[in-house]
Amino acid sequence: MSTRKYEQRLRADAAEETRRRILAAVYQRLCQAPTEPVSIEQVAKMAGVSRSTVYLIFGSRAGLFDALGDDLRGRGGFNRAADAGPGTDARKDLFASIRASVPIFAEHREVLRVLYSMAQLDPDAVGGAVQRMAEARSAGMAWHAQRLAEQNELRPNVTVDEAAHLLWSLSGFETFDQLYTGRALPVDAVADLMVTIVERVVCA
Amino acid sequence: MSTRKYEQRLRADAAEETRRRILAAVYQRLCQAPTEPVSIEQVAKMAGVSRSTVYLIFGSRAGLFDALGDDLRGRGGFNRAADAGPGTDARKDLFASIRASVPIFAEHREVLRVLYSMAQLDPDAVGGAVQRMAEARSAGMAWHAQRLAEQNELRPNVTVDEAAHLLWSLSGFETFDQLYTGRALPVDAVADLMVTIVERVVCA
DNA sequence: TATTCACTAGACAGTGTGTCTCGCGAAGAG
């Protein structure tokens, strides 16, 4: 029972590859038929992988969706907005951040919709991915609110806390999707509306 | 094989009663554990009814939730707002309508949340109930938008169509729940915020 | 008294989940 040292190269790479293939399969499956329930078997078949492999890698159905959420957060560039780097104008930065997020929402609309809805029905079913996204956005909006206040760009009678609540609610995926899917508006129209809403509600 | 005439009194009443008991059971079940999947067997047991009876009466799982949605629309008094009767002031009527809907949203929050989320994941799974509710509200908001325009209460540069889109998005259950559950705000605070949002975004 | 009808009880096939065991075959170590 001697313990050998194992440094993985090709093997780990291959493993990473199958993991990626599975995530791609869920994503694709959700895009193709967002309204139909997803079975692990389907996903496995699409990824060219055994069903047990999915459980082996992700642990459970929930783990799979959790991983998908994280993958989306990283790959979709949900912090592209922050990447833009804070300028000097709080107001412009806020608007830029909203305008940056809208195309991302639109690109991954079907998948995000499913993830968010699943999280509403049963938070455990998607691991903590959605919650983590919400918390990150919450922190971001609190920061924007604070910054608006410092630059006296906040509407009178609006506290920083209120502004944070409002920014969070009005600039999120849910609001986007209400306008985009619920009212069938084009992406840029939605972006304009969302910026306008936020400006009128919280800005001086 | 003679066909007798049957005028139901007690029998029809009893049938109506079981139907009601089943709907009450789903409602209760959803309130108790909104995040756990609902099985027909559970519901049947809670209603003191056989599983097959549920299928007999509602046809399918979807039919059951569809009926629940309709029941809620009637019982919850989603048109209480309209019942108030249109006054002379479009603006006040709009705000009153929003203030009237918020407590209803809050009262049935868990059940509405589940219904809306299910409808997002699979519209067929809830019959057309949620869609019907959305359409009714859509018509109502279009009416409010029109009325605001007629009384010159619309913000400059906001078209009637835009106003309708915005009213629909900003005064719906989704927005309510973002603030109420997503940010853990008390009901009256949410009502205040929603009125404020709408006022600032669409009103002159 | 005869009939109709709401409802029960339970079997049945189908589909999904999650776990576990066995085994192959290729990457890696010596």
Next chain:
DNA sequence: CTCTTCGCGAGACACACTGTCTAGTGAATA
């Protein structure tokens, strides 16, 4: 070149839920 390790496939198992169908039972009604 041999032996180990480990990623992965194949498939069985128990369990839960859905939807359909059949054969009743008992109370309301004619």
